Amino acid sequence: xxxxxxxxxxxxxxxxxxxxxxxxxxxxxxxxxxxxxxxxxxxxxxxxxxxxxxxxxxxxxxxxxxxxxxxxxxxxxxxxxxxxxxxxxxxxxxxxxxxxxxxxxxxxxxxxxxxxxxxxxxxxxxxxxxxxxxxxxxxxxxxxxxxxxxxxxxxxxxxxxx
Numbered sequence: 001x002x003x004x005x006x007x008x009x010x011x012x013x014x015x016x017x018x019x020x021x022x023x024x025x026x027x028x029x030x031x032x033x034x035x036x037x038x039x040x041x042x043x044x045x046x047x048x049x050x051x052x053x054x055x056x057x058x059x060x061x062x063x064x065x066x067x068x069x070x071x072x073x074x075x076x077x078x079x080x081x082x083x084x085x086x087x088x089x090x091x092x093x094x095x096x097x098x099x100x101x102x103x104x105x106x107x108x109x110x111x112x113x114x115x116x117x118x119x120x121x122x123x124x125x126x127x128x129x130x131x132x133x134x135x136x137x138x139x140x141x142x143x144x145x146x147x148x149x150x151x152x153x154x155x156x157x158x159x160x161x162x
Contacts, residue, residue: 026071029056046105
């Protein structure tokens with residue numbers, strides 16, 4: 001009897017496993033091992049992956065600047081702690097994923113990127129010069145160039161439009 005209820009309990013747990021896996025947040029996903037992350041991602045259909053990306057984008061957009069900076073720092077630390085071979089393997093996995101996309105999936109990705117760039121361009125164009133200067137400074141900090149300013153050289157796109 002105990003054996004039967006134990007196996008029934010195990011069966012229910014196995015059935016509920018995908019539900020608990022799909023409930024993960026962005027930070028929980030990032031804390032998974034590379035193997036678990038791969039298994040989690042491969043268990044989803046293309047539509048589920050896209051929905052999860054959108055969910056995570058919304059979650060990331062709702063984060064405070066400090067939380068986002070902490071998340072970036074954590075990812076950077078993970079990358080820097082990898083050996084050169086691990087980095088190459090990670091890059092190769094990304095390349096393989098990209099190369100395995102169907103033509104329709106590639107086209108959908110292109111359209112998403114195009115739409116995202118348009119959103120960013122519209123946001124940039126709606127900014128005042130002060131907001132643009134602050135955004136440039138913030139972007140420079142994120143890229144590890146604090147206080148970096150344009151000096152001479154090629155004018156920026158928005159300087160050309162004046």
